[in-house]
Amino acid sequence: GDSVTQTEGQVALSEEDFLTIHCNYSASGYPALFWYVQYPGEGPQFLFRASRDKEKGSSRGFEATYNKETTSFHLQKASVQESDSAVYYCALGDRANTGKLTFGHGTILRVHP
Amino acid sequence: GPKVLQIPSHQIIDMGQMVTLNCDPVSNHLYFYWYKQILGQQMEFLVNFYNGKVMEKSKLFKDQFSVERPDGSYFTLKIQPTALEDSAVYFCASSSDWGGYAEQFFGPGTRLTVL
Numbered sequence: 001g002d003s004v005t006q007t008e009g010q011v012a013l014s015e016e017d018f019l020t021i022h023c024n025y026s027a028s029g030y031p032a033l034f035w036y037v038q039y040p041g042e043g044p045q046f047l048f049r050a051s052r053d054k055e056k057g058s059s060r061g062f063e064a065t066y067n068k069e070t071t072s073f074h075l076q077k078a079s080v081q082e083s084d085s086a087v088y089y090c091a092l093g094d095r096a097n098t099g100k101l102t103f104g105h106g107t108i109l110r111v112h113p
Numbered sequence: 114g115p116k117v118l119q120i121p122s123h124q125i126i127d128m129g130q131m132v133t134l135n136c137d138p139v140s141n142h143l144y145f146y147w148y149k150q151i152l153g154q155q156m157e158f159l160v161n162f163y164n165g166k167v168m169e170k171s172k173l174f175k176d177q178f179s180v181e182r183p184d185g186s187y188f189t190l191k192i193q194p195t196a197l198e199d200s201a202v203y204f205c206a207s208s209s210d211w212g213g214y215a216e217q218f219f220g221p222g223t224r225l226t227v228l
Contacts, residue, residue: 031213032213032214036219041221042221043117043204043206043219043220043221043222044156044204044219045219046216046217046218049214049216051214089156092213093212093213093214093215094213095212095213095214096213097169097212097213098161098163098168098169098211098212099144099146099161099168099169099208099211099212099213099215099217100146100158100161100169100171100213101148101158101213101217102158103148103155103156103157104155105154105155106155106156
C-alpha cells in the first residue's frame, strides 16, 4: 500500500536558521502530495499541496517541490521563526480514491529564540 | 478560517461500553472523514462519508465502529463495544472537494482512553 516516510522525528533550530524536513513516498499511482502543520491543542492544518511532477507548493515562506524521480517532497524554509514551532506532517492523497490521506509520522520542529 | 469542532475533547470509558465521538464540520462541506492516531504513531485513515454513505473504510474500521450524520447535524463515530486498543486520539475532518487532491480541515481531536 501507499506510505510516507519522514526522516526526521525531531528538529531543533535557532531563529533565522534554514529548515529542511525530508519526505519520501511510495505509491502505486500518481498521488497528490501535501504538507500539514499541527500546533499544540489543534488539529493538522493544510499548509500546501502539489499535484504533478516538478510542481512547487508554497505557503507562509515554506515550500516543497514534487519530485517523481526521487519520490520526494522535502519541506524547506529559508529563515525559521519561533512561531514556526509545531509538528509537520507530509501526506499523500491517491488520485483514484475517495479522499483518504496517508500521513507520515510527523516531525517536531522546535525553534529557539 | 473555517473550523471543525470536536466534542468531547477527552473521554474516559470502561472497556466494553459504548462511546460516541461528535464532530461539527465546516458548514458547507459535504465530505467527512475520521482518522485515528495512537500515541507515538502516525495518523491513520479510518473512514470517509458522503451523502449518508460510507465511501471507503480501512481495515482499522472494525465491525464495532459506525458513522452517521443524521439530518445534517453532528458527524459521529460510534464504537460499540470499546476495546483497550481503541485508546487513541480521533480526528475528524471535512472537505468541500472530493478525491485525493482535496484540502481537508481537521478538528482538534478527541482523546479516547479505554480502561
